Amino acid sequence: MMCDAVYCINQDSRQNTQNKKRRTIMAQRKKAAFSLILVVLMAMWLTVNVFAATLNGNVASAPIGGRTYSAYNTITVSGNNARAGTSEDCNVVCAAGHLAVYPILQDIHGILLSSGWVYNTTTTNWFNASTSLYSATSGTLYSGGAAMGWNVELGHYTGYTLYRSPGLSIGSKSANEAIDGAYKINSHGQTYGVFSDTTKEYPDLVGAVGVDGTIGYVYSKDLFETDIPASPQEAVARMNDKEYIQGRLINLYANDGVTVIGQYRTDCLIGVTVQENAVSKTYHADGTISMTYSDGREMTARWK
Numbered sequence: 001m002m003c004d005a006v007y008c009i010n011q012d013s014r015q016n017t018q019n020k021k022r023r024t025i026m027a028q029r030k031k032a033a034f035s036l037i038l039v040v041l042m043a044m045w046l047t048v049n050v051f052a053a054t055l056n057g058n059v060a061s062a063p064i065g066g067r068t069y070s071a072y073n074t075i076t077v078s079g080n081n082a083r084a085g086t087s088e089d090c091n092v093v094c095a096a097g098h099l100a101v102y103p104i105l106q107d108i109h110g111i112l113l114s115s116g117w118v119y120n121t122t123t124t125n126w127f128n129a130s131t132s133l134y135s136a137t138s139g140t141l142y143s144g145g146a147a148m149g150w151n152v153e154l155g156h157y158t159g160y161t162l163y164r165s166p167g168l169s170i171g172s173k174s175a176n177e178a179i180d181g182a183y184k185i186n187s188h189g190q191t192y193g194v195f196s197d198t199t200k201e202y203p204d205l206v207g208a209v210g211v212d213g214t215i216g217y218v219y220s221k222d223l224f225e226t227d228i229p230a231s232p233q234e235a236v237a238r239m240n241d242k243e244y245i246q247g248r249l250i251n252l253y254a255n256d257g258v259t260v261i262g263q264y265r266t267d268c269l270i271g272v273t274v275q276e277n278a279v280s281k282t283y284h285a286d287g288t289i290s291m292t293y294s295d296g297r298e299m300t301a302r303w304k
Contacts, residue, residue, distance in 0.1 A: 060200060
């Protein structure tokens with residue numbers, strides 16, 4: 001077929017334009033397909049590696065001095081990090097120092113982190129405290145804290161243990177390790193074991209992991225019954241006391257309750273986050289307390 005020069009040039013130009021459009025469309029489709037694959041892969045990675053969940057244990061209540069105190073344990077896992085928290089409330093508004101929680105993070109071997117007693121420092125009927133962040137690559141973690149309430153009639157603290165939370169596995173939605181709920185008895189007639197979900201009561205010797213990773217037992221009385229404040233005012237003062245915030249070391253025993261095999265650190269508020277009323281505050285190793293208010297304000301105080 002014959003064509004004049006102008007027609008053929010125009011025809012070639014249209015053909016080149018169409019080819020260019022096709023190449024552009026193909027490139028856009030490839031880019032879109034690649035982006036979709038990337039999104040799917042990222043979603044899969046996030047599902048596996050940034051899984052986050054929170055589970056609450058059953059609520060335990062105690063009548064103390066004409067009031068009703070209630071508390072429960074919470075475990076939160078996000079990726080390879082975990083925190084254990086304990087929340088407490090009262091059926092009436094309480095003065096500062098009347099509420100006390102003891103957050104504890106544990107695995108199947110025993111206690112990993114324990115903050116010691118944490119007290120409310122403002123007038124409230126609810127507050128929460130959580131352990132410092134714990135990082136691990138595997139394992140199932142639980143929250144097994146305790147609580148106390150100020151007895152306004154008798155003028156002292158009364159403690160009550162709580163139900164352990166369900167377990168959450170690092171990087172997974174389901175617990176894959178179970179704790180033997182039956183406590184054993186040693187030759188001295190003392191119960192020992194890991195705090196379980198079949199009872200609210202701690203054994204005489206509770207499983208714990210020492211400062212160097214040694215697995216053993218600590219006396220429950222050394223955790224919960226040592227140096228309890230004589231008044232709410234003294235309790236509030238401890239929340240800014242340097243020695244109290246840095247914690248203490250206690251003996252880690254074999255299951256006979258006599259043989260010392262290491263040490264365990266407890267009563268350490270560094271890394272602990274406390275929530276009450278409209279403020280959340282966290283204790284830091286650099287000697288500061290960061291505070292965030294519900295209206296977005298942020299402040300910093302010092303504990304040393």
